[in-house]
Amino acid sequence: xxKTTQPPSMDCAEGRAANLPCNHSTISGNEYVYWYRQxxxxxxxxxxxxxxxxxxxxxxxxxxxxxxxxxxxxxPHATLRDTAVYYCIVRSNDYKLSFGAGTTVTVRA
Amino acid sequence: xxxxxxxxxxxVMGMTNKKSLKCxxxxxxxxxxxxxxxxxxxxELMFVYNFKEQTENNSVPSRFSPECPNSSHLFLxxxxxxxxxxxxxxxxxxxxxxNTGELFFGEGSRLTVL
Numbered sequence: 001x002x003k004t005t006q007p008p009s010m011d012c013a014e015g016r017a018a019n020l021p022c023n024h025s026t027i028s029g030n031e032y033v034y035w036y037r038q039x040x041x042x043x044x045x046x047x048x049x050x051x052x053x054x055x056x057x058x059x060x061x062x063x064x065x066x067x068x069x070x071x072x073x074x075x076p077h078a079t080l081r082d083t084a085v086y087y088c089i090v091r092s093n094d095y096k097l098s099f100g101a102g103t104t105v106t107v108r109a
Numbered sequence: 110x111x112x113x114x115x116x117x118x119x120x121v122m123g124m125t126n127k128k129s130l131k132c133x134x135x136x137x138x139x140x141x142x143x144x145x146x147x148x149x150x151x152x153e154l155m156f157v158y159n160f161k162e163q164t165e166n167n168s169v170p171s172r173f174s175p176e177c178p179n180s181s182h183l184f185l186x187x188x189x190x191x192x193x194x195x196x197x198x199x200x201x202x203x204x205x206x207x208n209t210g211e212l213f214f215g216e217g218s219r220l221t222v223l
Contacts, residue, residue, distance in 0.1 A: 034211070043111065043199050043214030044152070096165065097212055099144075099152040 004088045009104040018075040020103055022088030025069040032091045033064060035073045036099075037084040044087065044099070047073065078107045112136040115200050115215035122190065123223050130185040130218045132200030141183040142212065143175060144199040152199065158183060159205065190222045 005023040012018040024033065035047040048055055048062045050071070055062045061074040075082055087102040113134045122128050134141065143155040157165035158177040172194075174186040183200055197219050201212040 036212075041197070041217075041219075043113075043201070043216050044212070045111075046211040046213065049211065096154060096157060098154060101151050 004090055004100055006086075006088050006100065006103045008101065009106070011106050011108055012075075012078050014080060014107050014109050015077055018078040018082065018105060018107070020073040020075075020086050020088075020105065021070065022073070023070045024088070024090050027068050027090050029068075033062065033068075033071050034089045034091055034097065035060070035062065036087045036089065036097075037082075038087070038102070039081075039084045047086075049091075078105075080107050080109065083107045111213045111215065113200060113202055113213050113215040115198075115218050117218060118216065119219045119221075121221045121223065122187070124190060124192070126190075127186070127188040129187065130198055130200075130220075132183040132185075132215055134181055134183075134200075134202035134213070136202055136204070136213060138202040138204045138213070139180060140203045140205045140210070141177060141180075142201040142203075143183065143185055144201065144214075146197040146199060146217070147193075148196070156185075187220070190220075192222050195220055195222045 032049050032051050034049040036044040038044040048060050050062045064071045083106050085102040085104050087099050089097050116131045140159045142157050144152045146152045154167050155169045156175045161177050172189050176184040197217045199217045201214045203210040203212045
């Protein structure tokens, strides 16, 4: 599996955009980038995924660099309820997802 | 509500007890998973079932025994556990198509082994 590197923690201000970086320099051409988040003591929640193109849904936007070696998850208007651990995962060629340590995001009022 | 229901939400058991965790998905998915999350550690994949067949066992000790009687139900049978097995056990399901298919997680079963 391609490994990912994320900063261990970051703070952001309520109402501002939160930009979460992820490096995945060993990603293969057909591997997808997935983002999940886990609010304290709950099960992880799917946010978004992409292959090559940028993606947007009601929760977030995903920007993938042209060489696909890194990506950024954007929460356009962070709220206090967005405080969570965010996981960037590169999906292997089967159906497993391997979670790393993620980024602990704290949204402050 | 994710469509994946886990019971019980909390379980306390002694090392000699036998108990089971149950997971049910109402999403029509074809794959189900057990993950373990210990304090301050990443999620660890334990077992994967695809179309009711076990396709992954990540070197999990035999005191954990999974069972998948049909595509909607998944059990984790527990016996002679150790205190270090105390953790949040998460069930997930997905509809696997190629190498995509997002996972939907349950709320987890918090296990404490005394």
